[in-house]
Amino acid sequence: MLKDVLAIMTRAGDKAGFGGSLVSAMGCPACFPALAGLGSALGLGFLGQWEGVLVGSVLPIVASIVLVLNLLGWFSHRQWQRSVLGVIGPVLILIGARTMNGAYLYPGLAFMLGVSIWDMVAGRNRRCDAVTDNQA
Numbered sequence: 001m002l003k004d005v006l007a008i009m010t011r012a013g014d015k016a017g018f019g020g021s022l023v024s025a026m027g028c029p030a031c032f033p034a035l036a037g038l039g040s041a042l043g044l045g046f047l048g049q050w051e052g053v054l055v056g057s058v059l060p061i062v063a064s065i066v067l068v069l070n071l072l073g074w075f076s077h078r079q080w081q082r083s084v085l086g087v088i089g090p091v092l093i094l095i096g097a098r099t100m101n102g103a104y105l106y107p108g109l110a111f112m113l114g115v116s117i118w119d120m121v122a123g124r125n126r127r128c129d130a131v132t133d134n135q136a
Contacts, residue, residue, distance in 0.1 A: 010073035014086070014119055017066030018112040021093055023047070024062060025109070027054035031100045055097055063093040066112065086115045 025032050026039030027047035039045065047054060070086035092108030095101075 010069045011119060013066055013069035014112070014116045017062055017069070017090070018109070018116050020062035021059060021066070021112060022109060024054045024059040025097075025105060027051050031055055032102050032105055034102060034106065055100070059097040060094055063090040063097065063108075066090045067094070070115075082115070082118070085111065085118075089115060 022035070023039075023044065026035045026042075026044050028051040029036030029039065029045075029048055031051070039047065067087060067090035070083060070090065073086065074080075074083045089108045089111030092104045092111060094108075096103070096105030096108055
């Protein structure tokens, strides 16, 4: 039961975390100009008045939650490649939000999007240790 809840939380957390990070970064057109055009085209220009809160607080909090969920996801699927790729995105976003540098934020968003798509397409298959549940 706990494994099912953890799996649902990590799967939903990836997607929600990417969306939250993207919208938070769109709120600071001066910091991340490549996202400013996308944000204004979607009608999110009003977020500019809260850019300090979005980039200073919301973006690191959302990235930290996704980082923790990806680390917890290791316990449900035991795939180190998926875990490492899932952790790279939020770490790059945290660095980008702290330094206000798009050179870290944009690849971090790309990693988070890629891992989310990979998660939807491939899914998570648990890799068992040497002793399987049937033998114990």
